[in-house]
Amino acid sequence: MNQEITQAINRDGIGYLDQSEAVKARFESIRQREVILEVRDLGKRFRSPQGEVDALRGINFSVHRREFICVIGPSGCGKSTLARIIAGLDHHTSGEALLDGKPITGPGQDRGMVFQGYSLFPWLTVKKNVMFGPLMNRRGDAESDALLWLELVGLEKFADAYPHQLSGGMRQRVAIARALVNQPRILLMDEPFGALDAQTRAKMQSHLIDIWRNVDVTVLFITHDLDEAIYLADRILVLKAHPGEVQEIIEVPVPRPRSPAQFDSPEFRATKARLAELIHPEPEPMPEDEQAVKPHLIRFTNVADNVE
Ligand SMILES: Nc1ncnc2c1ncn2[C@@H]1O[C@H](COP(=O)(O)OP(=O)(O)O)[C@@H](O)[C@H]1O
Ligand SMILES: [Mg+2]
Numbered sequence: 001m002n003q004e005i006t007q008a009i010n011r012d013g014i015g016y017l018d019q020s021e022a023v024k025a026r027f028e029s030i031r032q033r034e035v036i037l038e039v040r041d042l043g044k045r046f047r048s049p050q051g052e053v054d055a056l057r058g059i060n061f062s063v064h065r066r067e068f069i070c071v072i073g074p075s076g077c078g079k080s081t082l083a084r085i086i087a088g089l090d091h092h093t094s095g096e097a098l099l100d101g102k103p104i105t106g107p108g109q110d111r112g113m114v115f116q117g118y119s120l121f122p123w124l125t126v127k128k129n130v131m132f133g134p135l136m137n138r139r140g141d142a143e144s145d146a147l148l149w150l151e152l153v154g155l156e157k158f159a160d161a162y163p164h165q166l167s168g169g170m171r172q173r174v175a176i177a178r179a180l181v182n183q184p185r186i187l188l189m190d191e192p193f194g195a196l197d198a199q200t201r202a203k204m205q206s207h208l209i210d211i212w213r214n215v216d217v218t219v220l221f222i223t224h225d226l227d228e229a230i231y232l233a234d235r236i237l238v239l240k241a242h243p244g245e246v247q248e249i250i251e252v253p254v255p256r257p258r259s260p261a262q263f264d265s266p267e268f269r270a271t272k273a274r275l276a277e278l279i280h281p282e283p284e285p286m287p288e289d290e291q292a293v294k295p296h297l298i299r300f301t302n303v304a305d306n307v308e
Contacts, residue, residue: 012266016274019253027251030064030234036185036218037063037086041095044081044244054243055081059095061237061249063186068212068219070233072226074279078244079222083190086220087113100185109137112179112217114192119175120163126150126174127159133182149177152211169200173207180215189221193228202260205231209258226275230268231258238278247278 019027042059045052055078063069071079084090086097088107097104099111113119120129127146134142150156153173163171172192179187193201205228212219223229229236230252238247253267262268 012269014253014266014270016250016253016267016270018267018270019251020255023251023253023255026256027234030067033064033066035062036065036067036100037220038098038101039082039086039095040098042082042085042092042097043094044078044085044090045093056085056092057243057245059244059246061246063218063220066212066216066218068221068232068234069237070229070235071220071222071237071239072224072229072275072279073239073244073247074241075224077239077241079224079239080190081244082239083113083188083220083222086186087111087188109133109182110185112182112184112187114172114175114179114187114189116191116194120171120178122163125160125162126155126166129163129174130178130181133178137182139182145181146177149181150174152180152214153177153207167200168196169204172196172204176208176211180211180217184217186218186220189219191222191224194223201228206260208232213257226272226279227263229275230254230271231260231263236271236275238275240278250274 039059039061042056043054044056045054059082061069071082073079081090085092086099086104088104088111099108120126121132124132127143127150130146130149131142134140134145139145147156147159150159153176155170155173155177158166158170158174163174166174175192176187193204196204208219209232219232221229221232223232231254233252236250236252238250239245240247250271252271254262254265254271255267
């Protein structure tokens, strides 16, 4: 067993694989639910003039109804590629991805998407942004649907505002309302809070949990933030890079309902230690002659600052 896990267990007497009876029962009940998304031996090879890149290789996992799955991994490990394939915006080159048992071949109403960059139409009001999907699909009363979902994300007062009048967090709440108004089977979120400041980000995480508890939707949430993944997820799919492969799928032992106070719980710490060791493995020791800083090479500070 790796030293870091052992330390985490020693300090708190608990490891990331230890689950309380309540947590065990929750995972039991999740496994009984129908499978919404099934990814089987999925691969994606990009061909470019520089050569071929295996962005994803042999990816296998299933997501059950109303499960919250986080995908985590270092930059370039294929997280966005995976989200784009499930969204139907990109094609895989091997294996398959099934939504409700049917192969994904292109985009569809059954998937909602919230990405990092603000994807709202700047020339439409908040309400009209949310009405866009229902109007396109000629489904129901688009305006009252839009207002209902804006209320759920707490922005009904801003229905007639334009996106540029809102803060970053509020714009992402509109993006969530716009994705959910179509009542998708799965909500795909690719680092949706990555551009927000730490405080807004924390609020958005709690807000997203509240929304998810009130809506019949399954969430696949991509992040490279360990705390965010543990706080949000039922299970965390850990990817490694080059090629992008599944390292481990972790059942988060932190009980629900979640609260920020749990960041300091033994379960949280043990899970974080495991994620850290998967994602940031011990660096290879450098050859001795490269270890020392070579002050004669470059100075990044003005010598006259005289700090030494
Ligand atoms: N359109 C593309 N053409 C060629 N290579 C690509 C393309 N898109 C992504 N890649 C490569 O696939 C790998 C995974 O990229 P990506 O899914 O964006 O990773 P992540 O979102 O985890 O940072 C990277 O090595 C990236 O350079
Ligand atoms: Mg990405």
